[in-house]
Amino acid sequence: MRKLLFLLVLALLVGATAVWLLQFGSGYILFSFAEFTIEMSAWTGLLIYLAATVLLLWLLLSWRWIAGAGGFRLWWSTRRSARKINQTAEGLLLFASDDWQQSAKLLSESADKSVMPVVNLLFAARAAADNEQFEQARTLLQRLQATYPESRFIADKALAELHLLEDQPLEALQILHTIYTKNPRDKALLRLLTDAYYLADDWVSLQKLLRDLKHYKAISEQDLDSLEQDVYCNLLDSFVLDSTRPIAEQRAKLEDIWYLTPKKRHKDPQVIASYAASLGRAQSPDKQQALLVKALNRQWHPELVKQFGELESPSPEKQLLVAEKWFVQHREDADLLLALGQICQRLQFWGKAKDYLTAAVRLRPSIQGSICLAAVLEKMGDSKASAEAYRQGLISALKEQS
Numbered sequence: 001m002r003k004l005l006f007l008l009v010l011a012l013l014v015g016a017t018a019v020w021l022l023q024f025g026s027g028y029i030l031f032s033f034a035e036f037t038i039e040m041s042a043w044t045g046l047l048i049y050l051a052a053t054v055l056l057l058w059l060l061l062s063w064r065w066i067a068g069a070g071g072f073r074l075w076w077s078t079r080r081s082a083r084k085i086n087q088t089a090e091g092l093l094l095f096a097s098d099d100w101q102q103s104a105k106l107l108s109e110s111a112d113k114s115v116m117p118v119v120n121l122l123f124a125a126r127a128a129a130d131n132e133q134f135e136q137a138r139t140l141l142q143r144l145q146a147t148y149p150e151s152r153f154i155a156d157k158a159l160a161e162l163h164l165l166e167d168q169p170l171e172a173l174q175i176l177h178t179i180y181t182k183n184p185r186d187k188a189l190l191r192l193l194t195d196a197y198y199l200a201d202d203w204v205s206l207q208k209l210l211r212d213l214k215h216y217k218a219i220s221e222q223d224l225d226s227l228e229q230d231v232y233c234n235l236l237d238s239f240v241l242d243s244t245r246p247i248a249e250q251r252a253k254l255e256d257i258w259y260l261t262p263k264k265r266h267k268d269p270q271v272i273a274s275y276a277a278s279l280g281r282a283q284s285p286d287k288q289q290a291l292l293v294k295a296l297n298r299q300w301h302p303e304l305v306k307q308f309g310e311l312e313s314p315s316p317e318k319q320l321l322v323a324e325k326w327f328v329q330h331r332e333d334a335d336l337l338l339a340l341g342q343i344c345q346r347l348q349f350w351g352k353a354k355d356y357l358t359a360a361v362r363l364r365p366s367i368q369g370s371i372c373l374a375a376v377l378e379k380m381g382d383s384k385a386s387a388e389a390y391r392q393g394l395i396s397a398l399k400e401q402s
Contacts, residue, residue: 088114095123100131108140118144118151125158129165137162153179160192169199190218194227203234207260229270232261236274241281251282269301276307289313293322302335309339316347334364341372350380361389365396 091106107124111117121144128137141162145155156179163172173196176189183189190213197206210228213219219227239254241247258266258275265271272295279288292308295301313319320343323336330336341357344350357373360366370393377386 088116088120091120091127092123095127098130100127101133103127104131104133104136104140118148118154121148122154122158125162129162134162134166153183157189157192160196164192164195164199167199169196172196173200184212185216187216187218190216194219198230201234201238203231203238207231207235228262229265229268232265232271233274236261236271236278239278239281241283247283251284254278254282267295267298269295269299269304273301273303273307276304280307280311285311285314289319296326300330305333305335305339309335309342312346316343319343320347332363334360334366334369337363338366338369338372341369341376345372345376348379350376354380361392365392365399367393367397367400369393370396 087106087110091103091110094103094106104124104127107120107127111120111124114120121140125137125140125144128134128140138159141155141159144158145152148155156175160172160175163169163175172192176193176196180189180193190209193209194206194213197203197209206227210224210231213227214224235257236254239250239257241250261271261275272291276288276291276295279285279291289308289311292304292311296304296308308319308323311319320340323340323343326336327340337356337360341353341360344353344356353376354373357369357376361369361373370389374386374389374393377383377389
């Protein structure tokens, strides 16, 4: 290498001497090879000679830098890293464009040389999951756990979320319960627990979680309000009378649920509807009727009106009087007209039942209204009109299904 450098430097000195000599006179250079002949001035040939010599010297010095002291390996490694960074950027852009398959491929392949390998693997797993390649996503997350143990908490949350995407809330909860004890304030973890309990219909656990969701502001106030309503509605709806246990004991359990329900929910029509239906299943019609009357006097709600009409009250005459008082202010309410018709039907007030039910069906055709009207007309001996009412009920049923 040193000899070669010496020869190149000597060639430059020769060229410089030639330039100095040409100042005193010019000449020409002739190249002849086989049938080809090239003639040029001495100045032109000298410039070509010097340019070639300088280029060769630059290449030689560059090669020494590249090959010496790991320079070539450093250059090649830098080039490979740059290519991996470009793959990461492209993979993230594909992720944003919903090209899940290609995004997962590029992000996973470039993870090892990425400046943020955890991000690569997380997004690659998410892309695979969004592409419904759940096993691929699970493999990527397990790779993240094994390669970067300091990111295990993030990987565990991602694995739990993957189970939720696969509609496996119990498997998700096994992971979430393990990491929740060490990270009870993590908002994302609280949201995952919320989703898992919701999918698992575990309303008791979800009710206990409400306090932390509110305290740590893990979800918006609007979402928290909606979730709280769902939780207490489902807690009340889940009450089912067990014939093997004393009914008094079960009624007491239902009262405990209502007592634990926040006071503001005692005025929520949806929660009241759930509680009223549970009172019906608990065979407590008096309490059910009192609850519905109080709630409807405070706030009119169609679901509560519907329940009032279906309630088989121990005092139907009193029930009818209450409903007729409401009718003064709600004459065009189809739900109330249906309820009045049902109460009159149970009282065998066939004429009034016919009038109320006919008006209800006219305002809003329904299966239930038509069936009740058909039954009343049959009791009144009008078979033709009864058959027509049944036919209209069938039409309503078909429309509801379409």
